Amino acid sequence: MNDQTLVQPETQADQDWWRGGVIYQIYPRSFQDSNGDGIGDLNGITRRLEYLAGLGVDAIWISPFFTSPMKDFGYDVSDYCDVDPMFGTLGDFDGLLAKAHKLGLKVMIDLVLSHTSDEHPWFQESRASRDNPKSDWYVWADPKEDGTPPNNWLSIFGGPAWQWDSRRQQYYLHNFLIAQPDLNFHCEEVQVALLDVARFWLDRGVDGFRLDTINFYVHDKELRSNPALPYELRNDSIAPQVNPYNHQEHLYSKNQPENIAFLERLRKLTDAYDARACLGEVGEAQRGMQILGEYTKGNSRVHMCYAFEFLENRRATADWVVETFRRFDTHAPDGWACWAFSNHDVRRHATRWDLSDAANRAYVMLMMCLRGSACLYQGEELGLHEADVPYEALQDPYGKEFWPEFKGRDGCRTPMVWEAQDEFGGFTTNDHPWLPVSPAQLEWAVDRLEDDRGSLLHHYRRAVALRRDNPALAKGAQSSPVNEGDLLTFTRSDGEEELFCAFNLSDIAAHLEMPEGQWRAVAGVQTELSAGPMDLPGWGYVIAKREGE
Known part of the structure; x- marks a missing residue:
């Protein structure tokens, strides 16, 4: 299959497959290495598609595999319409897509639209001068008279959200790493270019998008400073407590009303294709449920939003589930949530909530019974706990910034364990995988659990099947x-x-x-x-x- 081949999925009878669907998140660097370089890749995912189909999930979501300098492991994109050689080629992606569709699996990809890499050609042109064709494609601002940044906005990854650029002698906005400049959604050309990116992948045959940091797209055009967040609310945050990002109420740096207009343009584009869906990630603690309701209201915005309520450190106790749905019914009665207990950004829930095997079993069954869609993170079906990654092996810039009080995200990103008797869990033949394989996780490897009909892996299969076999649980x-x-x-x-x-x-x-x-x-x-x-x-x-x- 050559790089120009476009794969079209079969027409689906159920246009609302996403409503109540079960989505399996794949972190490609850590799923399966096919070429022995110690890094997972697209062909590795293709190799394991039968396993995923056997879980009974409806779709897979693949975290970014686009061309990138990998300073934030793919969430810093330098080419939206190509595959980083680390992961393979566009032809490899086409092969993955075709096989997934034959197995009845839908494929969603992770679009990172709020920012690019500073190595993206768009940014390289934008930073060259103040009067080039892309000069306003990013968020540029003059300094205050004393040379300090234009306002008090902070980066989630630590420090100010502004970086001085000596070429333009202006600051540019970065809500994340300095190497991740924010795109300017107030610029029409930017929105058109990003819609073209979505069209490229829709034409290629993807079934939908997971939209990273969906509420960060648009910033306050007046660049007003954020107010302080009351002290008693600072524990209720999407950032670790050691991060001063928690000290602000982010009224102006994100969550702007103009965001909805772009989401409606994206939904209109998506609806021009058969049975496609958009899943938005809302990174917001104080107003997360309200934004979820706004962004999924009706049939003209995103189909569903990724909710953070069960990704917090607090366990999903009975009273917290009740309170979460009370908030949902208040703020999003017309909306649709996608629930998750773990993902690539938080400690695995088996560790975070200190769960026994019995508790793990109860929680996945609960997820399959709750109204909304469900997202499983690779390895949770094995009962994997957070891996202990020593500082010298750490890769995550977030963890390096706030170590040791916050150890970053590498502990939930270590390689998937497939084979218990293999030193590297069957993930790679390389003796230096990009993150160390956790020896403690080997006893939970897929091949060992497959042989035990009473294992958590088989329980996950039964839980997913329960939802599939009982329409009331799905929709x-x-x-x-x-x-x-x-x-x-x-x-x-x-x-x-x-x-x-x-x-x-x-x-x-x-x-x-x-x-x-x-x-x-x-x-x-x-x-x-x-x-x-x-x-x-x-x-x-x-x-x-x-x-x-």
Whole structure:
């Protein structure tokens, strides 16, 4: 297959496959190395597609594989329309796409539109002078009279969000690394160019996009300074507590109302293709649910937004699930969330929440029962805990900046473990993988868990199948969750199908009383249900279907 071949997916009967769909996130550097250089690649993903199809997921989301200097491991793009040689070629991507579609898997790619690499030709031209054709493609500003930056905005990765450029003798905005200058969405040419990028990949056959930092696209045109965030709210943040980014309320550096107009343009483009979807990442603590509601409202903006409520350090207790859906019903009654417990930016939830095997099993079943779409992060189906990466092996610039109080994101990005008896987990033949393979994770390798029908891996498969086999769990209505202590209950319904869901989110037995009527257990620790009270053991759950009266 040559680099010019465009692969078109088969026409899908279900235009709303994303609604209630299960998406599996792949961090390509760490999934599977196919050529022995110690870095995962596209052909490695292709090799493992049968495994992913066997999990029963609807789609895969591949983190960035575009041409990049890799200062932020692909989230600093220098060419949006090509594959970095580290990961392969456009032909390799076409082969991956074709095989995924044959296996019934949809493919979403991670578009990073808020910023580029400082090595992108657009930025190289923009910084050359103040009067070149791309001079306003990035956010440039004169210094204050005393030479300091134009306002107080901070970078998530530490320090001011402004960097002095001696060529233009102006500052440029970077909400992330200095090497990641922010694009100026107030410039029409920028929006057109980014829509062309999306069109390139849609024409190639991708099924949708995960949109990185979707609420950072547009900045306040007046460059007003952010106010201070009240001290009592500073623990409620998307950044680690050692980061002064938490000291501001980010009213002007992101979350601007003009953002919606661009999202509507992107949605209109996406809707011109068959059965495509956009998943937006909302990086915001104080107004995250409100923005989710704004960005997914109706049928003219993004299809769904990635919610951070269950990516926080606080465990998804019964009362926090209730509060999260209360907020959702208040701010996003017309919206659609995509829930996740782990991803490439946070400590794995098995570690973050200190979960036992039983707790892990309860939580994935809970995710499959909650209204919304679901996103699984590579390795969580094995029960992987956070890997311990020593400072000398650290790659993440975020971790290097705030070490040792915050160790960065490398602990959740270590290579996937496929083979228990291999020193490098079957990830690579290279004795120097880009991040060390965790010896502690080898006992949870895929081949070992495959041989155990009672393993967490097989449990994940059963949980995903439960959602697939019961339409009410994927797209049905949900009653407002309620809790009595650690016992969480709610119902899901779709037409004549109704399911009752009960979860004991603690290790202490809970008292459960089934609702009136005839119920048949379809999953859980209780296979025989009877009227009246029963004890639900620690981390026990019951999913039951109402029988015909």
